[in-house]
Amino acid sequence: MDVVVVEHPLARARLSTMRDARTDSAAFRAALHELTVMLVYEATRNAPLVTERIHTPVARTDAYRLANPPLLVPVLRAGLGMADQAHKLIPDAQMGFVGLARDEETLQPTPYMVSLPESLAKRPVFVLDPMLATGGSMEYTIRLLTERGATDVTAVCALAAPEGVKHLEDSGLPVRVITASIDERLNDSGFIVPGLGDAGDRQYGTV
Ligand SMILES: O=P(O)(O)OC[C@H]1O[C@H](OP(=O)(O)OP(=O)(O)O)[C@H](O)[C@@H]1O
Ligand SMILES: O=c1cc[nH]c(=O)[nH]1
Numbered sequence: 178m179d180v181v182v183v184e185h186p187l188a189r190a191r192l193s194t195m196r197d198a199r200t201d202s203a204a205f206r207a208a209l210h211e212l213t214v215m216l217v218y219e220a221t222r223n224a225p226l227v228t229e230r231i232h233t234p235v236a237r238t239d240a241y242r243l244a245n246p247p248l249l250v251p252v253l254r255a256g257l258g259m260a261d262q263a264h265k266l267i268p269d270a271q272m273g274f275v276g277l278a279r280d281e282e283t284l285q286p287t288p289y290m291v292s293l294p295e296s297l298a299k300r301p302v303f304v305l306d307p308m309l310a311t312g313g314s315m316e317y318t319i320r321l322l323t324e325r326g327a328t329d330v331t332a333v334c335a336l337a338a339p340e341g342v343k344h345l346e347d348s349g350l351p352v353r354v355i356t357a358s359i360d361e362r363l364n365d366s367g368f369i370v371p372g373l374g375d376a377g378d379r380q381y382g383t384v
């Protein structure tokens with residue numbers, strides 16, 4: 178499984194803002210927006226292009242656009258904070274939605290919404306979720322996608338735990354991971370250490 182850690186200084190700076198417990202919700206959301214741009218930029222680095230000839234005001238030249246824009250799938254709630262920025266970078270992308278809540282005791286994901294196209298054959302999919310912790314929520318989401326025929330899935334995460342990366346690797350699912358950091362470990366409550374806390378609560382306040 179391909180894992181890309183985006184270690185650009187600007188990505189590290191935005192992630193540090195998100196980690197800092199003094200960062201309020203507005204600043205946390207702003208840093209996640211900016212980090213998302215960098216992660217999606219990296220996720221699309223090798224995306225195939227279609228070429229056409231255009232006229233500039235001066236001469237003829239080649240013009241490029243994505244041959245097969247990905248379906249964007251934010252995982253609610255926390256992934257919503259990545260959706261608009263990813264969509265701005267890829268305006269012709271379509272968007273699906275998956276809503277999951279992780280049980281605090283069992284750490285298992287419970288679905289409360291699935292809104293996805295029926296067929297995803299031959300469509301790249303970018304799953305947007307800031308946190309890859311145990312990997313249970315990401316695995317659940319990717320299985321929803323592969324059941325619909327997806328074979329090319331990218332997990333775009335601000336932060337990952339080694340346990341979550343291994344979980345995805347062991348699952349054998351067709352996924353690659355783009356993240357700004359692989360942290361040290363999970364704690365006994367299933368939170369990433371050092372992490373940034375609960376990415377949903379940090380953005381939207383405690384429910
Ligand atoms: O890898 P896992 O162990 O499954 O944990 C990661 C999940 O936990 C968080 O969501 P949460 O369930 O807290 O929901 P929220 O986005 O509504 O806060 C996060 O956004 C992931 O979806
Ligand atoms: O550290 C973690 C783990 C799961 N979900 C979060 O929001 N944060």
Ligand SMILES: [Mg+2]
Nearest residue numbers: 375376377378
């Ligand atoms: Mg949460």
